[in-house]
Amino acid sequence: MKTPSGISGIHISTDREDLICYSFDASIAEPALPHAVAWPKNTDEAVRIIKYATENNLHVLPRGAGTGMAGASVPSGTECIVVSLEKMRKILDVDTKNMTAVVEPGVVNGRLQKDLEYLGYFYPPDPASLNICTIGGNVATNAGGPRALKYGVTRDYVMGIEVVLPDGSIINAGSKTRKHVVGYDLKDLLIGSEGTLAITTKIMLRLLPLPEDVITLLVIFKDLESSGLAVSKIISSKIIPRTLEFMDRSSIEAVENYKPTGLPENAEALLLIELDGYPLTVKKEAEKVVDICNRLEGEAIIAEDDIAREQLWEARRSISPALYQIKSAKINEDIVVPRDKIPSILVSLRKISEDTGLKIVSFGHAGDGNIHVNIMADKDDKEEYAKALNAVKKIFEHTLKLGGSISGEHGIGTVKAPYISMEIKERELQLMKGIKGLFDPKGTMNPGKIFI
Numbered sequence: 432m433k434t435p436s437g438i439s440g441i442h443i444s445t446d447r448e449d450l451i452c453y454s455f456d457a458s459i460a461e462p463a464l465p466h467a468v469a470w471p472k473n474t475d476e477a478v479r480i481i482k483y484a485t486e487n488n489l490h491v492l493p494r495g496a497g498t499g500m501a502g503a504s505v506p507s508g509t510e511c512i513v514v515s516l517e518k519m520r521k522i523l524d525v526d527t528k529n530m531t532a533v534v535e536p537g538v539v540n541g542r543l544q545k546d547l548e549y550l551g552y553f554y555p556p557d558p559a560s561l562n563i564c565t566i567g568g569n570v571a572t573n574a575g576g577p578r579a580l581k582y583g584v585t586r587d588y589v590m591g592i593e594v595v596l597p598d599g600s601i602i603n604a605g606s607k608t609r610k611h612v613v614g615y616d617l618k619d620l621l622i623g624s625e626g627t628l629a630i631t632t633k634i635m636l637r638l639l640p641l642p643e644d645v646i647t648l649l650v651i652f653k654d655l656e657s658s659g660l661a662v663s664k665i666i667s668s669k670i671i672p673r674t675l676e677f678m679d680r681s682s683i684e685a686v687e688n689y690k691p692t693g694l695p696e697n698a699e700a701l702l703l704i705e706l707d708g709y710p711l712t713v714k715k716e717a718e719k720v721v722d723i724c725n726r727l728e729g730e731a732i733i734a735e736d737d738i739a740r741e742q743l744w745e746a747r748r749s750i751s752p753a754l755y756q757i758k759s760a761k762i763n764e765d766i767v768v769p770r771d772k773i774p775s776i777l778v779s780l781r782k783i784s785e786d787t788g789l790k791i792v793s794f795g796h797a798g799d800g801n802i803h804v805n806i807m808a809d810k811d812d813k814e815e816y817a818k819a820l821n822a823v824k825k826i827f828e829h830t831l832k833l834g835g836s837i838s839g840e841h842g843i844g845t846v847k848a849p850y851i852s853m854e855i856k857e858r859e860l861q862l863m864k865g866i867k868g869l870f871d872p873k874g875t876m877n878p879g880k881i882f883i
């Protein structure tokens with residue numbers, strides 16, 4: 432492509448191969464070719480790209496690794512420039528006195544985790560996609576992960592953020608101080624905004640000391656309700672594990688068929704529980720957890736070493752890719768319910784599966800009530816696929832009736848946009864759209880996402 436003068440010197444491509452590579456994300460959203468893909472190397476280049484786009488009535492889609500599950504990183508069409516932040520991947524600073532790190536948006540979460548662990552520090556948010564997804568993407572989706580139960584989600588660790596607005600101005604929101612009450616919190620508005628307000632170009636993160644000890648337990652249950660009850664009982668016994676992950680029978684089978692790791696295939700459900708902290712406390716808490724599970728006829732196995740622990744996590748992280756072996760499409764929802772409603776939602780999901788004849792595979796972050804519900808369907812079988820899409824609405828209705836929410840961590844994007852008004856009232860939607868208009872009066876940033 433002959434680069435227009437406003438953006439000369441910036442790596443930009445309109446080659447079909449590049450456009451195809453940036454036309455989809457990890458959701459069921461239909462891929463769409465953009466106008467061009469640009470790879471800024473610094474904030475200044477991001478400013479020039481966004482100004483060029485705004486002046487030429489083009490759209491801008493900021494993109495990390497494209498692992499989004501809601502269609503938010505799929506281009507709006509041939510008027511869209513994808514701004515891939517993958518070349519902005521430096522860890523700029525680790526301040527051990529203030530326990531903060533400053534990173535560029537393209538830093539991969541898993542790499543940051545490893546580098547910090549080496550220095551004795553801990554960055555808790557750990558989406559299962561951590562070896563691919565970027566911190567910029569995590570901020571834009573307010574990503575969670577198994578450890579959210581004890582440590583919270585991305586929002587709880589973002590102290591400051593530098594963004595480029597559609598008019599090319601740069602703002603810095605937040606502060607390096609732990610406390611900060613000066614006007615409206617723009618930083619918190621930007622977190623979770625799915626690329627619809629600005630391009631994030633720098634992020635200051637809060638760090639924790641690395642916990643001294645970790646114990647990982649795999650608990651095998653012969654019935655589904657007992658696993659749900661175990662989750663509520665563990666939490667009500669005042670123990671907060673760092674993870675409390677749930678896998679149902681179908682997800683166990685899918686993983687064992689895809690990449691055998693020795694998970695017990697005759698189990699109805701598994702819990703993957705991790706406790707961390709001081710060694711004596713962790714040991715005591717682990718004994719208490721094992722006792723609670725044993726009383727519900729759960730059989731607990733302790734991971735003996737780091738290799739065994741990693742193997743269990745590898746199995747857990749394989750569920751998503753493994754499910755593609757079952758059917759050509761999986762409609763992946765990430766509903767969240769109050770923890771004490773987990774047994775009820777599991778029963779509702781089973782009923783919907785029985786009533787519709789659809790295979791529904793559930794797994795996820797049971798400790799914080801966030802269940803990944805995968806409705807399996809053959810995309811070429813129009814009737815089955817339509818039935819699966821209908822089931823989504825039923826699942827959302829049950830979730831909202833239980834006081835839950837239609838998305839715990841993946842966001843709305845395009846895939847859940849038709850359902851947002853099931854949860855968010857008209858007046859609140861108007862306020863959200865008003866905020867979007869203030870940041871982005873020309874509608875440059877990632878149009879068609881969140882609101883339809």
Ligand SMILES: Cc1cc2nc3c(=O)[nH]c(=O)nc-3n(C[C@H](O)[C@H](O)[C@H](O)COP(=O)(O)OP(=O)(O)OC[C@H]3O[C@@H](n4cnc5c(N)ncnc54)[C@H](O)[C@@H]3O)c2cc1C
Nearest residue numbers: 495496497498499503558559565567568571575625626631
């Ligand atoms: C196998 C698998 C497992 C997953 N597990 C989890 C999980 O446990 N928890 C969880 O929360 N999510 C999970 N996800 C979803 C996904 O990984 C997260 O949403 C992640 O935060 C997306 O990061 P990304 O870099 O891939 O962003 P992308 O997919 O590229 O983008 C996602 C959104 O962020 C915006 N964006 C990206 N970078 C920027 C930026 N610099 N400035 C402004 N906006 C930006 C995009 O416009 C888009 O709206 C999983 C996905 C997969 C495929």
